[in-house]
Amino acid sequence: MKAATNRARSLKAQILTRVAPVYILLMAIIIVFTGRHASNTVRDETQLRVDNSATNVANAAESKLNLVLEACKAIARNDVIVNGTIDLEYRNSISKPFMRSLRLPGSQNQTVAMCDYRGRIIAGSDQAPSHESANWLPSVMSGDHAISIDELRLTLAVPVQYAGRPEGLIVATYPIEEFFSGVFSPYLDKVIAFELQGNVVATSDPRLVSRSTPFPTLDGWLKGSANLASLPSVRVSVLESEFVALRAANTVTMALLMMGVVMALGGIAAVWMTTSLLATKPLMGILEQIERVRSSGDLSSRVVETGASEFQQLGNRLNSMLAELELSTVSKEHYRMAQQRLEIALSGGDIGLWDWDAETGEIYFSDIYKAQLGFSAGVDWSTFDDFESRLHPDDRELVNQAVASCMSNGSPDYEATFRMRNKEGDYLWMCAKGLAEFGSDGKLRRMVGVHVDVSDRVARAQSLVELNAELERRAEELEAANKLTRASEERLDVAVRGTSDGLWDWNTETNEMWYSPRFTELLGYDSRDRFPHVLDSFTDRLHPDDKEETWAAITRHLEEYAPFDAQYRLQTKSGEYRWFRARGAAIRDRHGKAVRMSGSIQDISQQKRDRLILEQSNQELEQFAYVSSHDLQEPLRKVASFCELLEKEYGDVLEGDGKQYLTFVTDGARRMQTLIRDLLTFSRIKSQGMPLHETSADDAFQAAVENLEGAIEESDATISCDELPRVWADDRQMTQLLQNLIGNAIKYRGSEKPVIHVGYTETKDRCEISVSDNGIGIAPEDHDRVFGIFKRLHGRTEYSGTGIGLAICKRIVDRWQGEIWVESSGGSGSTFYFTVRKIEMGVPDAKQNYTFAN
């Protein structure tokens, strides 16, 4: 390790040897490239500049040419010239002196002349040459201007035009050198020259570039050229010293070189420092840490690294390795301890151990296993045969099945009890339990388990078998019996769970009493509160005023078999009393003695309150109706009697309308009396009715018929009657009821003589009395309406009455909780039925009585 470190170079050295040469090489390439590029750029730029100055000179020459040309054109346009081409006398006297006096700009030695249409001089400088044979003449005479140049002269010609057509020429000539010299400015590092077809015709520096020679090529000078646009045969050349241009390029290259060296050194230094700071330092730190762990063996120490993420990862990985190492050291100790414990346990419990490798077929048998069969630890058992050969032949199948089921089901649990032969040849009962291990392919790989001698247990078990058989038989009987009970209990449970009732179960012999959680909950207790399952828990909470009544009801039920349905107040946890309705039934032995009683309670406080409020308002209403109708009677009677008196005394005095009005008043008062009387009757049914008592319906019928005697006689009605029973009712009201029904039958008779029958049938618990007639009948849709107060199906003129009779009937029947209804198809008679409790059924409604008792 150490040797390797020595052989390897340090990180910094490696970086320097590998990176630095490449870096320096790159820098060198960049510098050389950039330097050359800069040099080229400078050279190009300089060349461009030289070209530009050539172009500028060319432009200046061009401008000068144009100036002269424009001047010539201006002269040509002059009518002194135009007229001079036409008129000879004018030409001689005017045009010629004019032309001679003309001076054009640009040179002292210029000439300007006026020519005829064939280029012959007709006026102008004496020294002006003829242009008859000039090659530009046709072009000028077709209207263009011409600029021509030869070794000596520059010639500019423009046409003189009349009526848009050239009729003569103005021609200017310049000595060529003189013309172009005017364009030069003095330059120190430049030479400008004009070339005509390769020969220099004008130069700014005759020492360097001589006239009438081809333009020289000079070393160390940059040359730029440009041709004159209007005189393409003339080329402007500019020479500029190359040294001036390249001086700049060299400066740039030197600067780049210096910069490059600085950057190279700086870069290497930066790499050196960065490597030291970011790599070498944290690495050394980690190395030190490892060394510390190695020397001290303290696995709990950890590397603390805050450098680059890679080094942090390295540190973290090292830490986690240390942690794993630490953990495995601890668990080794645990394993040893566990092994020890297991050995002690196994030997203490005399438990053998086996381990079957299903793939190789080898089995490990523990020493205890061997000892169980009387063998010493030294005996060499390692195959399945070693096991199977000692197995009782009868149990082989069993063991194989257990193993096979384990294999086929893929379930890890193996259990079998079998007999094994010991060293002495006796068979012992052994119980083997094991766990199977399956490979990922589902095949059994290994099975490990324990082996216990259960011979004693087997012997004990056999004696128990018989006992068990007996027990089982009995259990079955019990089960059958229980099943029935369970079923009913379940049903109740389901039913009760649907309601909000609380349940109770009272053992009348022990006075133990079970209360359902809902029961206690209704009293405001929750499951944490103490609520002992004894009768006192109930009685203590019963309202003192209700105790007597409640016990009476219970007693009635237990002794007289009356249904138990009582209402009482119980004190809740908060101390207030709430109304409950309790219903229940006793379970009796074969002698009819109650042994248990169970039932439910229901919170009816809200109903109770609602009913009280309703009864109060009803009472008040009835009181009001009664009082008001009672008090109305007196003044009304006064009105009626005085009306009768008025009719009697003054009936003859009044005439026509007055008499009729009086009749209306009397009639109205009488009807109101009837109405109030009926209302009083209606309200008295409840307020002044007698408590229900045993009444003879027959007597009531007789009384009714007597009361209706007049009407019966008048209508010649036939009334028949079955024998009526005795019933629970108020005799006066019964009479009223029958009287109203029979009266209606007479009143709503048809065209025939009324035939009325009062019938009677009996059901299990009530009597059904009917009054049938052959009257006009009632349409089915009106069957319910007829019982409403003030409900009349017919006009008052058709049938008299207040419409209250049947309402009174319904109220009377309601009072004893009977029913009243009518059956009629309409038009063919009707039958009214009402029911009333039979005497055997007792007072119809205890509560009703109780209420009235209040």
Place this chain on the structure above:
Amino acid sequence: VYNKRRIQERIRIQAVLVVLGLIGSSLVYGGCNRNSTDAVAISADPLVTTASAKPANTGDDIAYDSVRQIENSILIALDTDMSSGAAQSGEAIRRGVVLAVEKINAQGGLLGRPLELIVRDHRGNPDRGVDNILEISQMDDVVAVAGGLHTPVALRELEAIHEKELIYLVPWAAGTPIVDNGYSPNFVFRVSVRDEYAGGFLVRSAIDRNLTRIGLLLERTAWGRSNEKAMIVALDSHGLKPSAIEWFNWGETDLSDHLSRLTEAGSQAILFVGNPLEGSRIVGAMSQVSQEKRLPIISHWGITGGDFCGLCGKSLADVDLSFLQTHSFIAPRHPERAKKLFEAYAARFNDCKSQRDVPSPTGTSHAYEIVMMLATAVEHIGTIESKAVHDAMESLDSYHGIIRDYNPPFQPGHHDALTTDDFLLARYAEDGTIEPFEDPKSGDSKK
């Protein structure tokens, strides 16, 4: 999909190629154009009258020849302005010559040989004129040269004409010295106005209209000077002097200063001597001054040698302009003769439907008349030799021309066929037709 993309790619490439091709070809074409323009410019020979020098204002599409086309023909040359300011006069003269030549050829030619017309264009430039005469003199069998409108050209040509002994026919140019040239024998014969007479006629025209303060506006050429002289003489014969004399150059574009000087001198009328271009400029200047200051212009006939109406435009209607004319197809002295000529004219040149349409009618009539006279003389003498023809012309007895009867037209020392009697004053009608002028105040003036 792949094929589609390839096709699209190919189409794109082709489109690029087409565009490049278009650009390239347009560049090449542009270059060719420039070259061809140069070539045309270089090859255009100003000495030779070519098709490109055809008069622009005739509407006649008949080309005329610049070189002999017919073998054994007798040539008659025409040297006139065919393309410049007075091109219309040149064409009118050519038409007259053509009608005469065709009539002669129809009657069996001249001396039994076909007569052929050769045309040269001097564009009003005397230098060209002289060169043309020299060139014509080199040709064989030239019976005569007819000249054009411009007196300065004719005057400059005299030397060459007489040196080369060419018969010179003058159908238009009016300069007195053209005929009174001092040469003997005098080869110049004229059927046209003579300035000497024209001066008298124009001055009389002004005086007839009670315009006695007369200013002269003359072109600064030999023609102008010829008229100056004639007019001063004419005025003097009435005991008058010109109120002012103004000269203008060819090519002068603004004559308003001249006009204001004439007005300041108290002129009542302006006698104008010039050609169409400068004539249109005095009309323009006149139309610019307020109406009450405008003066009547009585012009020599030089203005009728070109498209004067076109040059003047609307301003012509604002100016009282009358000018000298001789023969008129509308009001001829011998209507039946004029009618015959017009019929031949209309049959030959399809741009004229009526007499009113004939441009520069005097040019045609004069040219026809003088060529017919020449033919008569040649037939009479039986040769085209110059001196013989000269003698024959001088010895013509009487001649019944379309303009008038000549008794005789020429005599030795008298080479002007027309007289003041043949002159009339004319004006431009609204449609540009030349019609006889009637002074609105003529009734008063005659009293």
